[in-house]
Amino acid sequence: MPTHSQTQTAVLGALSIRPMTGYAVRENVQNVLGHFWSESFGQIYPTLAELEREGLVERQRSEHPRSSPFAPTAEGLTRLRELLSEPPQPSRPRNGLLLRLFFGRQLGVEACRQLITDARAQAETQLAQLVAEREQLTRDASLRDAAPYILITILAGEYGARASIAWADDALATLDELVAS
Amino acid sequence: MPTHSQTQTAVLGALSIRPMTGYAVRENVQNVLGHFWSESFGQIYPTLAELEREGLVERQRSEHPRSSPFAPTAEGLTRLRELLSEPPQPSRPRNGLLLRLFFGRQLGVEACRQLITDARAQAETQLAQLVAEREQLTRDASLRDAAPYILITILAGEYGARASIAWADDALATLDELVAS
DNA sequence: CGCTACATGTAAGGTGTTACATGATTCC
DNA sequence: GGAATCATGTAACACCTTACATGTAGCG
Numbered sequence: 001m002p003t004h005s006q007t008q009t010a011v012l013g014a015l016s017i018r019p020m021t022g023y024a025v026r027e028n029v030q031n032v033l034g035h036f037w038s039e040s041f042g043q044i045y046p047t048l049a050e051l052e053r054e055g056l057v058e059r060q061r062s063e064h065p066r067s068s069p070f071a072p073t074a075e076g077l078t079r080l081r082e083l084l085s086e087p088p089q090p091s092r093p094r095n096g097l098l099l100r101l102f103f104g105r106q107l108g109v110e111a112c113r114q115l116i117t118d119a120r121a122q123a124e125t126q127l128a129q130l131v132a133e134r135e136q137l138t139r140d141a142s143l144r145d146a147a148p149y150i151l152i153t154i155l156a157g158e159y160g161a162r163a164s165i166a167w168a169d170d171a172l173a174t175l176d177e178l179v180a181s
Numbered sequence: 182m183p184t185h186s187q188t189q190t191a192v193l194g195a196l197s198i199r200p201m202t203g204y205a206v207r208e209n210v211q212n213v214l215g216h217f218w219s220e221s222f223g224q225i226y227p228t229l230a231e232l233e234r235e236g237l238v239e240r241q242r243s244e245h246p247r248s249s250p251f252a253p254t255a256e257g258l259t260r261l262r263e264l265l266s267e268p269p270q271p272s273r274p275r276n277g278l279l280l281r282l283f284f285g286r287q288l289g290v291e292a293c294r295q296l297i298t299d300a301r302a303q304a305e306t307q308l309a310q311l312v313a314e315r316e317q318l319t320r321d322a323s324l325r326d327a328a329p330y331i332l333i334t335i336l337a338g339e340y341g342a343r344a345s346i347a348w349a350d351d352a353l354a355t356l357d358e359l360v361a362s
Numbered sequence: 363c364g365c366t367a368c369a370t371g372t373a374a375g376g377t378g379t380t381a382c383a384t385g386a387t388t389c390c
Numbered sequence: 391g392g393a394a395t396c397a398t399g400t401a402a403c404a405c406c407t408t409a410c411a412t413g414t415a416g417c418g
Contacts, residue, residue, distance in 0.1 A: 005376085005377065005378085006275075006277060006280060007377090007378090009280060009281075009284075010280060013280070013283065013284035013287070016284060016287055017284075021396080021397065021398090022397070022398070022399095023395095023396060023397050023398080024396090024397095033280070033283065034274075035274065036274050036275075036276035036279040036280065036283075037274060037275060037276065037279070037280055038273035038274055038275065038378095039378090040378065040379055040380080041379090041380090041398085041399085042378065042379060042380075042381095042399090042400080042401095043377085043378060043379085045397095045398060045399055045400085046399085046400090048398095049399090067386080067387075067396075067397070077287065080284070080287055081287050081288065084281050084284055084287055084288040084292075085288065085292065088276075088277030088278045088280070088281060088296070089277050090277070091275040091276070091277065092219035092406090092407095093215075093216065093217050093218060093219055094187075094217075094218060094219065094272040095217035095218065095269075095272070096187060096269030096270050096271070096272065097269045098217040098218070098334045098337055099187060099190060099191060099194070099214070099217065099218055099269070100190075100265050100269060101330055101333050101334050101337075102194065102214065102217075102330060102331060102334045103190075103194040103197060103198075103261070103265055103327075103330070104327075104329075104330030104333070105326055105327045105330055106194070106197055106258065106261055106262050106265055107262065107265040107266065111265075111266065112330070112333075115269070116333075145286055146284075146285075146286045148285075148355060148356070148358075148359045149282055149283060149284070149285030149286055149293070150283060151355060152282050152285070152293075152297075152352045152355055152356070153279045153282050153283045155348060155351055155352060155355070156279055156282075156348050156352070159344040159345070159347055159348035159351070160341065160344055160348075162344065163340040163341055163343065163344035164340070166340060167336060167337050167340035167341075170336055170340070171333045171336060171337070174329060174332060174333055174336070175329070175333070177329075178329045186404080186405070186406090188405090188406095202368085202369065202370090203369075203370070203371095204367095204368060204369050204370080205368090205369095219406095220406090221406065221407055221408080222370085222371085222407090222408090223371090223372085223373095223406065223407060223408075223409095224405085224406065224407085226369095226370060226371055226372090227371085227372090229370095230371090247368085247369060247370080247413090247414065247415085248368075248369070248414085248415080273378090273379090363418100364417100364418095365416100365417085365418090366415100366416090366417085366418105367414100367415085367416085367417100368413105368414075368415070368416090369412100369413080369414075369415095370411100370412080370413085370414105371410100371411085371412085371413105372409100372410085372411080372412105373408100373409090373410080373411100374407105374408090374409085374410100375406105375407090375408085375409100376405105376406090376407085376408100377404105377405080377406080377407100378403105378404090378405080378406105379402105379403085379404080379405095380401105380402090380403085380404095381400100381401090381402085381403100382399105382400085382401085382402100383398100383399085383400085383401100384397100384398080384399085384400105385396105385397080385398085385399105386395100386396075386397075386398100387394100387395080387396065387397090388393100388394085388395080388396090389392105389393090389394085389395095390391105390392090390393090390394100
């Protein structure tokens with residue numbers, strides 16, 4: 001068991017929704033999973049090669065071997081279920097925004113206001129994206145079976161984004177009081 | 182500029198609030214910053230040594246050199262302000278819970294419910310901790326100047342935790358509908 | 363005087379990103 | 391046939407954690 005990381009999980013999982021090339025896996029990780037997961041080329045290709053060696057995925061026949069998609073084998077699906085059953089590894093938090101605000105006294109009120117305003121705008125953008133994705137999800141018949149689960153993850157993003165927006169307003173008000181006093 | 186990471190920022194920042202030993206820095210990172218930041222021994226000690234070499238921190242005189250706290254020098258404070266002014270580096274998201282729920286179809290409804298229930302309980306615990314810390318903050322006179330900024334970061338945690346709880350209830354309801362249909 | 367907490371440091375190893383290198387396919 | 395995109399792979403490097411190694415201070 002060389003890889004203790006969750007990269008195998010992400011790759012196998014992506015292929016379980018639809019067979020695809022490594023290139024497409026990366027695009028999907030960026031676009032669809034991007035709100036809560038990330039992988040780079042440097043991870044995806046070695047992982048695919050490893051999964052193929054272990055017989056957990058195989059390339060589907062195609063005239064052009066280069067563009068033939070990978071699909072999970074039966075053992076691959078079994079392995080995926082095992083991996084998904086392991087308890088989620090809590091990733092250590094690294095929030096650069098809050099790190100800066102925590103030491104905001106050194107940074108100054110104005111710079112802090114700017115950071116919070118930027119974060120608020122980012123959250124608005126993300127929220128709009130998620131809402132759009134959610135509507136698109138209801139229209140994609142091919143995802144019928146996976147849709148409820150995908151919906152849940154999109155909802156998590158929406159709740160988070162709305163919380164960020166409300167927090168930003170609250171935080172800006174707190175700083176206003178500070179300046180007034 | 183050897184270190185592009187934000188470890189220097191965290192260490193210098195901690196010392197800017199109160200001079201302390203490397204050991205204490207680590208405790209503070211775990212307890213206070215722990216909700217949104219993390220550093221390990223293996224990072225903190227080398228970083229402190231580097232900062233000392235660069236004249237950005239120095240040990241305060243004390244009978245026992247071993248337990249004498251580090252304090253930022255004037256240049257150290259300047260450097261801290263520079264570091265804080267750099268734009269926050271967005272950390273790549275790695276949410277093991279949402280990764281599992283996204284592929285929830287493979288995992289099964291029951292296991293998903295359990296994951297969400299666990300996450301909800303965790304959020305409740307965290308929320309209680311944050312509320313306690315917030316109340317304690319108003320009582321610590323030594324933090325007077327930094328308090329409003331610390332308050333903002335605690336609030337961010339509270340908003341996030343409350344969002345997690347609301348999301349969990351929503352998600353569980355969504356799964357209930359799925360089972361019913 | 364032994365236990366616990368304080369305090370420092372390093373070495374090995376795993377993880378993950380970036381940059382580079384290479385070529386195929388498709389579309390105009 | 392040239393450009394953009396698709397597709398794969400690797401090597402170097404940055405980052406970070408864990409485990410180990412070592413010793414001190416204070417307290418009962």
